[in-house]
Amino acid sequence: MIVSARQFDRARRLALSLAGIELLDRHHELLDRRSRRMGIVDAAGFDELLGAAEEGSAVAVQRIIGLFTTKHTGFFRTPRHFEIAAMRALSAAREGRQARFWSAAAATGEEPYSLAMALVEAFGSEDPPATILATDIDVEALACAQRGEYGEASLKALAPARRERFLRQTDDGRRWRIDCAPRRLVEFCAVNLAGAVWAVEGPFDVIFCRNALMYLEASRRQAALERMASLLAPDGLLILDPAEHVGGAGGLFCLEPDGLYTLRRERRPEAFSLTGSCS
Ligand SMILES: C[S@@+](CC[C@H](N)C(=O)[O-])C[C@H]1O[C@@H](n2cnc3c(N)ncnc32)[C@H](O)[C@@H]1O
Structure with missing residues (x-):
């Protein structure tokens, strides 16, 4: 996995403070998959994104919110x-x-x-x-x-x-x-x-x-x-x-x-x- 346990804990804190989103243990793998899909190739790349988001970089915050959120939707659902x-x-x-x-x-x-x-x-x-x-x-x-x-x-x-x-x-x-x-x-x-x-x-x-x-x-x-x-x-x-x-x-x-x-x-x-x- 790209995202280590410690990195996942940092991501958890960020998800809560930036978006009110509660990441559970089972979301660790999901976050890892989404990070790869976003083009992050290793732990260092994820660390860089976390660090920049923690420091308040608007671009990094937006990118990481993209990782935390599920956008599944469709026309005329219900x-x-x-x-x-x-x-x-x-x-x-x-x-x-x-x-x-x-x-x-x-x-x-x-x-x-x-x-x-x-x-x-x-x-x-x-x-x-x-x-x-x-x-x-x-x-x-x-x-x-x-x-x-x-x-x-x-x-x-x-x-x-x-x-x-x-x-x-x-x-x-x-x-x-x-x-x-x-x-x-x-x-x-x-x-x-x-x-x-x-x-x-x-x-x-x-x-x-x-x-x-x-x-x-x-x-x-x-x-x-x-x-x-x-x-x-x-x-x-x-x-x-x-x-x-x-x-x-x-x-x-x-x-x-x-x-x-x-x-x-x-x-x-x-x-x-x-x-x-x-x-
Ligand atoms: C699964 S989609 C739902 C889309 C649509 N409402 C539907 O039911 O088809 C969830 C959406 O909630 C948004 N979302 C998650 N946390 C949010 C927050 N704190 N404030 C505003 N939107 C949020 C996500 O970005 C995502 O686009």
Whole structure:
């Protein structure tokens, strides 16, 4: 193995301090495999990356966050979530307002673009009254999301009619690019869910935070859920993967079927004062 036991302990401390991510013993091999894939060939190379990240080099921090995070995602994972979100947007429109969505662990963009496609379809309009904020800690994944180009493997899960309607083949014919209508709805911004400041302003009708909280250490996960609760509209919806749960934040949310959570009104925390904006 490239990554020694002592190096893994240092990596563990960094994962927790930089991203709130809890690395367990079983992640040692995974980290080793990812390091090789990143082109690190020996312990000295890994040591160099660790040292630079510990000293706060922005490039090294970003690289090592790339090693700590799992970016597995796909178009229309749990399709029902997108139908429900689109229904929320339709009711917001009936109230004469624009719906606001946040994809809080957007990875390479498949989730926010699926939502954008669902909205265009639900409204039968290229310009539905909705906005989607897509954030992630990994800026390389976000850059990929912003490019919005996908290969065949990523597009397998997308119905042919959707590919036809929402993607255009790139000039070299190898990839497919998200078309203007879904793209226009999505805005990208880096946000660390375990960070002190979130450059995010509520309220949101729906927050998607699927398959990310499970990697966070329990107190960071609880803190992130409390802050999300403060950023939801009173009748807003938090969407997790159906296999996830809110753990210690159960007092804030009521579980509905399929990984959907609504706020318990009586336990709604005071709004946090959050600074900054992604615009
Ligand atoms: C498995 S992907 C989930 C993608 C998408 N939500 C889905 O369910 O298909 C997990 C994402 O969480 C992000 N992530 C992990 N820790 C994070 C943190 N502290 N703040 C923000 N994003 C984080 C990772 O970078 C990764 O893109």
